[in-house]
Every structure is written in structure tokens, then in C-alpha cells.
Amino acid sequence: MRSSLLRSVKTLARPTTARAYSVDSVPSRKVTVLGAAGGIGQPLSLLMKLNPLVSQLALYDIGGTPGVAADVSHINSRSEVAGYMGDDQLGLALEGSDVVIIPAGVPRKPGMTRDDLFNINAGIVKSLCTAIAKYCPHAIVNMISNPVNSTVPIAAEVFKKAGIYDEKKLFGVTTLDVVRAKTFYAGKANVNVAEVNVPVVGGHAGVTILPLFSQATPKANLSQEDIQALTKRTQDGGTEVVEAKAGKGSATLSMAYAGAIFADACLKGLNGVPDVVECSYVQSTITELPFFASKVRLGKNGVEEVLGLGPLSDYEKEGLEKLKPELKSSIEKGIEFAKKN
Ligand SMILES: NC(=O)C1=CN([C@@H]2O[C@H](COP(=O)(O)OP(=O)(O)OC[C@H]3O[C@@H](n4cnc5c(N)ncnc54)[C@H](O)[C@@H]3O)[C@@H](O)[C@H]2O)C=CC1
Ligand SMILES: O=C([O-])CC(=O)C(=O)O
Numbered sequence: 220m221r222s223s224l225l226r227s228v229k230t231l232a233r234p235t236t237a238r239a240y241s242v243d244s245v246p247s248r249k250v251t252v253l254g255a256a257g258g259i260g261q262p263l264s265l266l267m268k269l270n271p272l273v274s275q276l277a278l279y280d281i282g283g284t285p286g287v288a289a290d291v292s293h294i295n296s297r298s299e300v301a302g303y304m305g306d307d308q309l310g311l312a313l314e315g316s317d318v319v320i321i322p323a324g325v326p327r328k329p330g331m332t333r334d335d336l337f338n339i340n341a342g343i344v345k346s347l348c349t350a351i352a353k354y355c356p357h358a359i360v361n362m363i364s365n366p367v368n369s370t371v372p373i374a375a376e377v378f379k380k381a382g383i384y385d386e387k388k389l390f391g392v393t394t395l396d397v398v399r400a401k402t403f404y405a406g407k408a409n410v411n412v413a414e415v416n417v418p419v420v421g422g423h424a425g426v427t428i429l430p431l432f433s434q435a436t437p438k439a440n441l442s443q444e445d446i447q448a449l450t451k452r453t454q455d456g457g458t459e460v461v462e463a464k465a466g467k468g469s470a471t472l473s474m475a476y477a478g479a480i481f482a483d484a485c486l487k488g489l490n491g492v493p494d495v496v497e498c499s500y501v502q503s504t505i506t507e508l509p510f511f512a513s514k515v516r517l518g519k520n521g522v523e524e525v526l527g528l529g530p531l532s533d534y535e536k537e538g539l540e541k542l543k544p545e546l547k548s549s550i551e552k553g554i555e556f557a558k559k560n
Contacts, residue, residue, distance in 0.1 A: 245271065245272060245274075245297075245490070246274075246489075246490055247274040247275070248272055248273055248274055248275070248317045248318065248486055248489065248490075249273075249274065249275040249276075249277065249315050249316045249317050249318075250267050250270075250273045250275070250276055250277070250298075250316065250317065250318045250319075250320065250482065250486075251276075251277040251278075251279060251312050251313055251316040251318070251319045251320070251355075251358075252264050252267065252276070252277070252278050252279065252320050252322070253279050253280075253312070253319060253320070253321045253322070253323045253347050254279075254280055254321060254322040254323025254324065254363075254364070255278035255279055255280050255284055255287055255288075255302075255322075256278075256280035256282060256283030256284050256286075256287050257280065257322060257323070257471075258326065258468050258469075258471035259322035259363060259470075259471045259474045259475050259478065260278075260280060260287070260322050260323075261287055261475075262471065262472055262475035262476075263320065263322060263474075263475040263478045263479060264276065264278050264287060264288075264291050265291055265294075265475075266475055266476065266478075266479035267298075267320075267479060267482060268291045268292075268294050268296055268298055268300060269294070269296055270296075270298075270479065270482070270483055270486070271296065271297050272483065272486040272487070272490065273297065273298040273486070274297060274298055274299070275298060275299050275301075275315075276291070276298040276299070276300045276301075277300075277301055277303060277311075277312040277313070277316065278291070278300065278301070278302045278303065278312075279302075279303040279304070279308070279309060279312035279313075280304060280323070281304070281305060282304060282305075283304070284302035284303060284304045285302045285304060286302075287302060288300050288301060288302025289302070309347075309350045309354070310350065310353070310354045313350055313351060313353075313354035313355045313358070314354050314355060315355065316354075316355040316358045317358060317359065317486070317489060318358060318359045318360075318361065318482055318485050318486060318489075319351055319355065319358045319359070319360050319361070320361040320363065320392075320478060320482055321344065321347060321360065321361065321362050321363055321364050322363040322364060322474070322478065323343050323344075323347060323364055324336065324339065324340035324343045324344065324364040324365070325339050325340060326365075326461075326468040326469040326471075327365070327457070327461045327468075327469045328461065328466050328468075329461055329462050329465065329466060331461075332366075332424065332425070333365040333366040333367075333368075333423070333424045333425075333457070334366050334369070334424065334549065334552075336365050336366055337366055337369055337552065337556075340364050340365060340366070340370060341369065341370065341373055341553070341556050341560075342560070343364065344362070344364050344370045344373050344374060345373055345377055345556075345557060345560060348360070348373070348374045348377040348378065349377055349381070351378075352377060352378055352381035352383050353381070356378075356381070356383035357383075357385070357388070358388065359388045359390070359485050359489070359521050360374060360388060360389050360390065361390050361392050361478065361481055361482055361485065362374055362389070362390065362391050362392060363392045363474065363478055365423075365424075366423075366424055366549060367391040367392070367393065367422070367423040367424070367500055368391075368422040368423060368424050368427060368500070368510075368545075368546055368549035368550065368553070369549045369550065369552050369553030369556070370391070370553065371389060371390075371391040371500055371501075371510055371553070372509075372510055372549075372550045372553030372554045372557070373553040373554075373556060373557045374389055375389055375502065375510075375554075375557075376553070376554055376557030376558060377557055380557075385520075385521070386501070386502035386522070387520050387521035387522040387523075388520070388521040388522075389501065389502065389521075390481070390485070390499045390500070390501055390515075390521075390522075391422075391423060391499060391500030391501070391510070391512065392477065392478055392481050392499065392500075393419060393422075393423045393428075393498055393499055393500050393512045394477035394478065394480055394481040394497065394498070394499075395456070395457075395470060395473060395474050395477035395478075396419040396423060396428050396430070396453060396456070396498070396512075397417060397418070397419045397477075397497075397498050398473060398476065398477045398480075399452075399453050399456040399473075400417040400419050400430040400432070400435075400449070400453045401415040401416070401417050403449050403452050403453060403456075404417055404432060404435050404439075404449060407439075407441060407445055407448075407449055408435075408437075408439030408441060409439075410437050410439060411437075414436075414437055415435065415436070415437070416435065416436050417430055417431065417432060417434070417435040418430075418431045418434055418498055418513070418514050418529070419431070419453065419498050419512065420498065420511070420512050420513045420514075420528060420539075421511065421512055421538075421539070421542045421546060422500060422510075422511070422512055422542065422545075422546045422549065423500060423512065424545070424549070425454055425455075425545070426454060426538070426541055426542050426545060427542040427545055427546045427549070428453060428454045429450075429535065429538045429539060429542055430449070430450055430453045430454075431528070431529070431531065431535055432446050432449055432450065432535075433446075433530070433531065433532040433534075433535060434529055434530070443534070446532075446534065447534070450534075450538070456470075457469060457470060460473070480497075481497055481499070484497045484517055485517055485521070487517070488517030488518045488519065488521070488523070489519055489521075490519075491518075491519055494516070495516065495517040495518075496514050496515065496516050496517070496526070497514070497515060497517065498512055498513060498514055498515070499512060499513075499515045500512040501513075501515055501522055501525060503525050504525070505525060505527055505528060506539075506543070507543075508543060508546055508547055508550065509550060510546075510550050511546070513525060513526060513527070513528060514526040
């Protein structure tokens with residue numbers, strides 16, 4: 220799927236007209252980005268403009284979107300781009316949308332946890348999801364805003380209150396954890412990164428991020444010490460970027476890449492492409508927790524199947540038990556917030 224995105228980018232990078240690929244055979248799909256003028260929003264908007272599965276691209280933010288939309292719209296690819304700014308244009312941005320991607324809200328600074336973003340981002344996510352329920356209740360939602368472990372349960376509660384909740388259509392985007400696990404594993408195992416697959420399960424914060432290196436392919440004979448170091452680096456990947464950016468935000472470019480891969484997978488699923496599987500944080504029964512990230516098969520209605528964990532090493536079993544209390548309390552915090560507010 221990563222290679223197909225790269226293929227799409229290569230195809231579109233050639234100086235061709237929009238007719239170079241068969242538009243007729245590809246369904247019309249509207250994608251809306253909420254928070255499109257931000258650090259993630261801008262490069263994500265660029266990548267979605269390069270995706271030939273998108274026919275309409277709506278870019279919404281509280282400010283700055285006319286400029287981003289004008290800029291991106293000059294790219295000679297399939298989709299028509301429109302920018303929307305401020306509350307009174309949110310409905311227009313969302314109407315008719317098939318996939319809504321949400322990278323809206325504040326990012327971390329050094330010393331902060333993702334949960335420290337809760338107070339500001341919970342309210343932002345709640346108001347955006349209220350608008351989604353009103354203007355595009357059947358859209359697939361890709362939640363990027365942190366803390367994902369809580370913002371996804373908030374979205375679910377908002378949708379339940381509005382009477383439109385469909386658990387098959389709500390996704391917490393954990394693709395960046397997979398992207399990191401693949402990169403770090405390939406480096407350590409000295410294998411071709413393009414061929415690497417590593418499932419990452421649990422949630423999207425610290426120890427709740429559980430990469431399953433015992434299931435990584437191609438197989439490599441890494442020591443237990445190496446596996447533990449890779450696990451820790453994957454769990455701390457976001458913090459590594461926050462510290463390197465030294466107060467100027469968190470991962471934006473790698474996140475835009477990861478967000479574009481996940482949205483592409485959702486669009487492929489909607490279009491009926493078979494066997495589209497990605498890790499995502501979804502409503503789940505594979506553990507006792509109501510939301511959990513695991514491999515998910517995507518289809519015409521969103522989640523087609525939540526796949527199981529597969530065989531775990533003792534180290535991973537231990538990690539799974541360790542992550543449950545934190546993930547449980549983040550889920551409960553989100554649900555409580557949405558019920559009270
Ligand atoms: N799921 C993941 O793996 C990752 C999640 N993130 C999260 O993504 C979020 C965004 O990060 P950045 O783009 O770096 O932040 P940023 O501050 O650069 O951009 C956020 C954008 O959201 C906009 N915004 C704020 N309130 C809004 C509202 N009510 N409606 C629409 N837009 C609104 C802002 O105007 C801004 O343009 C953060 O919460 C961050 O923690 C970041 C990296 C990875
Ligand atoms: O670490 C952060 O705050 C942003 C994030 O979620 C990530 O990079 O994985």
C-alpha cells in the first residue's frame with residue numbers, strides 16, 4: 220500500500236494532464252481535512268491532493284485555509300480543492316464528505332505527555348464531531364488529534380448522542396507507530412525497509428503503543444535486548460521528535476505521510492479493493508477494553524473485520540498487561556468528558 224501511494228505520487232509527478240489516468244473508472248470521493256492549515260494539515264493536504272482516489276478536497280481550519288487551498292489547488296492532479304475558514308463554513312466543508320481527517324488541535328512541547336493536551340483538544344474534537352454528525356453522518360472519520368486514546372472515545376460518545384454512531388466508521392490513526400516500527404526494525408535487522416511489516420497494537424501514547432516485533436517480517440534473529448530497545452524507541456518515537464523540535468511542535472511530516480497512507484487505505488476499502496489491512500485504534504472486543512488498536516480489514520463500510528492479536532511472545536504478553544490500566548483510564552476520561560459536556 221505504501222508502494223502504491225508512492226506509485227500514485229510518481230504518476231502525478233509526471234507533467235501530464237489529469238486525463239493521464241482513467242478518471243471514469245474511479246468513484247468520486249470527497250475528503251475533508253479539519254485543521255488543514257496546521258503543521259500536519261498542510262503536508263497532509265498536499266499528499267491528499269496527489270491521491271488519484273480523491274475527486275474533491277475540502278480544506279478547513281479556523282484560519283489560513285484560503286492560502287493553503289489556493290496553493291495546493293494549482294497542482295495538476297484529479298481533485299478539485301476548496302478552502303473553508305471559520306465556524307460558518309464548517310458545514311460546507313463537511314457536506315457530502317466520504318472521509319474526514321482530523322489533525323486539528325494543539326501539539327506537545329518538551330516535557331508534556333499527550334494527555335496534557337486533553338483539556339484543549341477534547342473540546343476541539345467534540346465540536347468538530349458534533350458538526351460531522353450534522354453534516355456528514357455517514358463519513359469515515361480518521362482521528363489524528365491527541366490524545367488519540369481519549370479523542371476517539373469522545374468522538375464515539377458525540378456520535379452516540381447524535382444517534383448516528385457507527386463503530387465501523389471511526390478510526391484512531393496509529394499508522395505513524397507502524398511507520399516508525401518498520402523504519403527502526405529495518406535499520407536494526409538490516410533488511411529492505413520497503414519489505415518490512417510490523418503490527419503495532421494497543422493505543423497511541425507511551426507504553427500503550429505495543430509493537431509486535433515477534434510477528435515482524437522479513438524475520439530476523441534479533442536479541443531480546445535489541446527487541447526491547449526497538450520497542451522503547453517505537454513507544455518514545457513521538458517524544459524523540461518533540462525534543463528534537465525543541466518547542467516548535469511534534470511530528471508533522473512523518474505524520475502527514477502516515478495519515479495519507481491510512482486515508483488512502485480507507486478510500487481503497489470504500490472503493491471495494493479487497494484485502495486492505497492496516498493497524499488502527501477502533502471499537503474492539505479483542506481484549507476487555509472497548510477501544511484497542513490492532514490490524515483491521517477495511518471495506519466498503521469502513522471496518523470489515525477487527526483482526527486478532529496473533530501469537531505473542533512472553534515480552535509482548537507482559538507489555539499487553541502493562542498497557543491496559545493506562546489505556547482503560549484514558550478511554551474512561553474521554554467518555555466521561557463527552558458525557559459531562
Ligand atoms: N495520531 C498521531 O499519530 C499524531 C497526532 N498528532 C496530533 O495532531 C494534532 C495537530 O498537530 P499539528 O498539526 O502539529 O498542530 P498545529 O498547531 O501545527 O496545527 C493544528 C491546526 O489545528 C487548527 N485548529 C485548532 N482548532 C481548530 C478547530 N476548532 N477547527 C479546525 N481547526 C482547528 C489550528 O488552527 C492549526 O492550524 C495535535 O493534537 C498532535 O498532538 C501529531 C502527530 C502524530
Ligand atoms: O508525540 C506527539 O505528541 C505526537 C504524536 O502523537 C506522535 O508523534 O506520535
